[in-house]
Amino acid sequence: MRQSLAPRNLRRRKIEENFFRVLMAGSVLIVIACLGLIVGTIIWKGLPALSLSMITQTPKGGYYLGREGGILNAIVGSLYLASGATLLAVLFSLPIVLFINVYARKTSRLATWTRFSFDVLWGVPSIVYGAFGFILMVFMGLRASLLAGIITVALLELPIMSRAMDEVIRLVPPELLEASYSLGATKLETALKVVVRQSLPGILTAILIAFGRGIGDAASVLFTAGFTDRLPTSLFQPAATLPLAIFFQLGTPFPEVQARAYASAALLTAIILLVSLLARGLIKKYTKHLT
């Protein structure tokens, strides 16, 4: 039964191997190059237009025609909005994730369904959150305001935060829970003192990731947060946001204002970079802690 399987096709196989290896490595390079190109272009175009007055002043009269002023309104508005939304999302997210990991059995139907609905919510486009937020706002008798924006963005952040939290809290070993129960702790005490403490860096990372997503999202606040040149002083006033400020400035026909859009984009990118670096640092510290 000996076959004459000479290695004559070996050369062809080697060529195929190397061809695809190059193609694959090339694909990775493309992905990385895209990131570099995006961040690079934004910084390169935005940095020259960035000035102190841009981040310390609100828009003065005729700002969108190229006159004096800055985007402090949008910076402050975005920070308020994203912070408020993140806070609200934590208030829902943390109890839910703790519940499905501590109270419900890890494989119970309720836990499975909750995870599934988080997955589904994660897939809902932000423009749909925007539309829903708008309906909710009208239903509650609100006008476009900081509060309406916060509620909408909180909904958007909820699945992002919960999934990230669930991922770390799931890793808490069940033995640890049992050890806590055997010392007479209630489930609530176990959840707060053992589980939360054990996975705190991971929870903070989840919160940061959600914050980053919240501060960058435009489609959801378009309908709900409004836009104003003034700094918001109450929850019921409209608030400007950074992504929308970028969008509106870019939409003007004046090159000076467009340059400000680039500068604002650079600023937003810097904030996102900072937040993800922070999140990354926490993860690093956390894993180091584990080993």
Next chain:
Amino acid sequence: MRLLKDALASKVMLVLTFFPGLVVFLIIIGLYLRGRPILAEKPLFSLLFSSSWAPGRGDFGFFPFIMGTLWVTAVALIVAVPISLLASIYLSEYAPRAVQEFIRPMIDLLAGLPSVIYGVWGVLLIVPLVARIAPFFGGTSSGYSILAGGLVLAIMIFPTIIYVSLEVISSIPYELREASLSLGATKWETVKHVVLKKGLQGIIAAIVLGLSRALGETMAVLMVVGNIPKVPQSVFDGGYPLPALIANNYGEMMSVPLYDSALMLAAGVLLVIVLVFNVLARIILVRVERRAG
């Protein structure tokens, strides 16, 4: 007292846990209720397949926008699927651990960039590029086009497809690869005949998730796609995807009768499509996971 607190907390948490499921239903119901007035005037079928868009005269034909969405998404998938899959195979099968650890945070970052940033970048780089290359394909283009939208969108869905397919591929046992390698197969042959075949369902799910992400993406596409309410004839034409339509007209929608209803219906249609794809992909992934475990 402690026990009372515990029992109370347990009840509160249980109620909260129903919240995410409730939100999904509330969104669907809310959009449906707001979309009902227009459905009372016109059947859904004629709304979806009519090309006439003139809100002032009461004409709300979604067809050009649906086609715009499909075109942009198709371009994005054609570009993103091969690149993402090849990249994830490289990362899981070939790359040394150091390279993997170097690249993962970068993909995280790509996923975390806001869509307006993608939009600004598209305007700065992709739009002029498309305008420049259009003549070589025998057309002219302002650059604000389906192609520009598709390219920007492709980059935005890289992370989704890469992450999910990485997860799927890495759940395939190493011993299975060893079985193929020990027969004298090269690495690529092992990938082609064994890894991809074993992971096929999960990879399809990854692509579907990327697809549903692309269908709903709004701002970035809106900024580069041209927003022309006509059925596009080529990738160099401008288009007007559904999400862009909703986002662009929020200002005037309260002043024209039925306009807001039409937009909310559009959002509802978009949501249903995206949800169907999403649920499908998730079900596949759950099944894959169960089989692996």
Next chain:
Amino acid sequence: MEQKPHIRIQDLSVFFGRQRALKNITIDIPDKKITVIIGPSGCGKTTLLKCLNRLVEPLDGVKVSGKIFVDEEDIYDPKVEVTHIRKKMGLLSQKPQVLPMSIYDNVAYGPRLHGQKNKKKLGQIVEHYLQMAKLWEEVKDRLSEPASRLSVGQQQRLCLARGLAVEPEIILGDEPTSALDPQSSQNVEKRLIELKNDYTVIVVTHILRQAKRIADYIAFLYMGELIEHGPAEGVFANPKDPRTRAYLTGEIS
């Protein structure tokens, strides 16, 4: 009396990161015999086996030093074609790993890769090796079914047929019966004994009775070191090292 050894391992050490999995292993593996590597779990048996067909590659913090000669060819020489080395050896793993394709394609997979395109010839090859693995009668009417539908015992024999179909000289078994029921195990053991007429067989096991049943030559590994090796009767009847004795009497496991 002394045959030329088929495989010579010289001073082989393997590091996973800072951890040393194998320490200075030197052993000659005789041609056309069943060599059984025994030792407690975690002693490096599987690592040693996987070094033989270079499934342990010097990559990602894995360091391999020393030499392994197969037919007087140093397999860790960078000039050596790795697919060629692997084709020389069939591998049976702990859990049978059937490829995600039909029964027929599982066996035809190797020959096809190595250039066999003739349909008729492939059919003959599949039948021949399935018969050699004593699986043919059970599957001949359902060759196009997915291999995953076979029982675990059948799957392991399919893996054997698949390994044989690339015409190896050496069969490597990594605890090949550990996932099988007693009857299937016996079946696989029988096949291995038949095979030693034409192949060099190397089996890793932690089942001492299995080693006694099939071994011609024994190597005892303990904590990454090769403690003792020699013809089976000798080692079992008269172990020289106290650690070997302790293992054989069940004091360490």
